[in-house]
Amino acid sequence: MTERSYHHGDLRRVIIDTTLRMLKEDGGWQFTLREVARRAGVSHAAPYKHFPDKAALLSEIALIGFERLQEALLAAQVAAPDDLLAEFTAISHAYLTFGQNNPALYRLMFGGAIADTAKLHLEPRALGASRVVIDFLERGQAAGLVRKRPVQGQATACWAQLHGLTMLQLDGLLMPEKVGENAVEAALAALREGLVG
Amino acid sequence: MTERSYHHGDLRRVIIDTTLRMLKEDGGWQFTLREVARRAGVSHAAPYKHFPDKAALLSEIALIGFERLQEALLAAQVAAPDDLLAEFTAISHAYLTFGQNNPALYRLMFGGAIADTAKLHLEPRALGASRVVIDFLERGQAAGLVRKRPVQGQATACWAQLHGLTMLQLDGLLMPEKVGENAVEAALAALREGLVG
DNA sequence: AACTTATGTAGACATTGTCAACTTCAGGGC
DNA sequence: GCCCTGAAGTTGACAATGTCTACATAAGTT
Numbered sequence: 001m002t003e004r005s006y007h008h009g010d011l012r013r014v015i016i017d018t019t020l021r022m023l024k025e026d027g028g029w030q031f032t033l034r035e036v037a038r039r040a041g042v043s044h045a046a047p048y049k050h051f052p053d054k055a056a057l058l059s060e061i062a063l064i065g066f067e068r069l070q071e072a073l074l075a076a077q078v079a080a081p082d083d084l085l086a087e088f089t090a091i092s093h094a095y096l097t098f099g100q101n102n103p104a105l106y107r108l109m110f111g112g113a114i115a116d117t118a119k120l121h122l123e124p125r126a127l128g129a130s131r132v133v134i135d136f137l138e139r140g141q142a143a144g145l146v147r148k149r150p151v152q153g154q155a156t157a158c159w160a161q162l163h164g165l166t167m168l169q170l171d172g173l174l175m176p177e178k179v180g181e182n183a184v185e186a187a188l189a190a191l192r193e194g195l196v197g
Numbered sequence: 198m199t200e201r202s203y204h205h206g207d208l209r210r211v212i213i214d215t216t217l218r219m220l221k222e223d224g225g226w227q228f229t230l231r232e233v234a235r236r237a238g239v240s241h242a243a244p245y246k247h248f249p250d251k252a253a254l255l256s257e258i259a260l261i262g263f264e265r266l267q268e269a270l271l272a273a274q275v276a277a278p279d280d281l282l283a284e285f286t287a288i289s290h291a292y293l294t295f296g297q298n299n300p301a302l303y304r305l306m307f308g309g310a311i312a313d314t315a316k317l318h319l320e321p322r323a324l325g326a327s328r329v330v331i332d333f334l335e336r337g338q339a340a341g342l343v344r345k346r347p348v349q350g351q352a353t354a355c356w357a358q359l360h361g362l363t364m365l366q367l368d369g370l371l372m373p374e375k376v377g378e379n380a381v382e383a384a385l386a387a388l389r390e391g392l393v394g
Numbered sequence: 395a396a397c398t399t400a401t402g403t404a405g406a407c408a409t410t411g412t413c414a415a416c417t418t419c420a421g422g423g424c
Numbered sequence: 425g426c427c428c429t430g431a432a433g434t435t436g437a438c439a440a441t442g443t444c445t446a447c448a449t450a451a452g453t454t
Binding site: 029107110111112113117118121122147149150152153154155156157159160161162163164165167168170171172173174178179180182183184185186187188189190191192193194195 | 226304307308309310314315318319344346347349350351352353354356357358359360361362364365367368369370371375376377379380381382383384385386387388389390391392
Binding site: 007008011042043044045046049050 | 400405
């Protein structure tokens with residue numbers, strides 16, 4: 001409880017939490033290891049006892065981001081009415097909302113700030129999110145709603161569309177005066193019309 | 198010719214060219230002002246006589262990237278056969294190819310490494326690229342090929358899909374063993390089927 | 395109680411972005 | 425031809441960062 005014992009106890013968790021909090025403040029994507037240490041109240045080299053280097057910490061954070069994204073998608077799916085089209089909309093919006101609520105984290109997950117993004121995205125912890133989409137497509141095809149095409153391709157289309165929309169939104173390029181009142185809905189509609197036969 | 202006069206002459210151009218060359222080497226997105234100066238053979242502070250700071254140089258580079266993207270799209274459009282569907286495919290592939298050939302530059306354009314991405318993307322020099330897509334959609338609607346929907350929404354859908362695919366590709370997530378042999382084609386097909394009515 | 399090991403601290407180093415003060419040189423008004 | 429003003433480059437400094445090494449402290453094991 002004192003928090004002032006020489007040994008912090010679970011500094012690792014504190015570092016991760018602090019980093020997540022810093023990312024939420026956004027602040028234009030400035031993030032330094034030393035600042036994390038400062039906020040955690042430890043010396044600037046302490047994080048190195050828990051992460052080999054800055055990239056490792058960021059990778060861990062990104063993986064947590066993927067897990068949270070998966071949770072968000074699953075929650076939306078569960079809460080959606082028992083209608084496949086409505087479910088599609090719910091999942092899509094959950095994805096976009098996640099990006100909007102965690103801009104810096106989302107950018108970290110996809111932005112290439114991490115060295116080997118490929119390996120990161122292929123980790124089991126990161127793959128869960130895309131499983132939600134694939135699941136949906138498989139059920140959609142089984143129900144005869146979604147066109148019978150290779151699911152992988154359709155999933156790629158969904159993923160690309162959602163990711164693209166999220167990035168455009170993050171970059172502030174979806175302002176109504178620039179792109180129409182409900183361009184997002186229109187774009188999602190175009191995707192939907194491409195999927196359902 | 199001597200290149201050794203105290204005053205370099207057109208250092209600004211040299212700095213830009215060197216930066217572009219460095220971005221092409223990729224090297225995992227390391228880029229420092231001082232390295233540029235070193236390669237250009239000038240002192241480490243010389244770039245400051247031409248750019249107020251690092252961000253300004255990067256913004257300029259990003260704008261050049263948008264111009265090149267526009268050129269690539271236009272070239273593909275012109276070279277395409279006189280068939281709207283073929284033109285669509287040509288433009289799409291040109292976009293993806295651009296991203297694949299200039300990964301670091303592409304990431305710079307969209308990756309949020311630049312402070313105010315919104316302002317950047319709204320510059321006239323950056324808007325040209327999206328004009329190519331909008332043009333295509335308008336002609337497509339006029340010809341009765343593309344569904345009569347708000348063009349802005351359709352353009353958003355196209356842009357999101359192309360951008361999303363490019364990013365997935367850059368992150369190495371479109372490997373055949375992971376996502377099927379021709380997932381890109383399938384994704385583009387889904388988009389096309391959503392656009393043409 | 396002594397040893398080992400995980401965890402934290404202090405200090406150093408090279409590198410970076412940026413600024414201020416100095417130097418060089420090209421061009422225009424006399 | 426000279427001067428002198430200002431643009432373009434240079435040198436040197438500063439604070440901050442990522443990372444390493446050496447040291448200190450605590451927790452557990454034997």
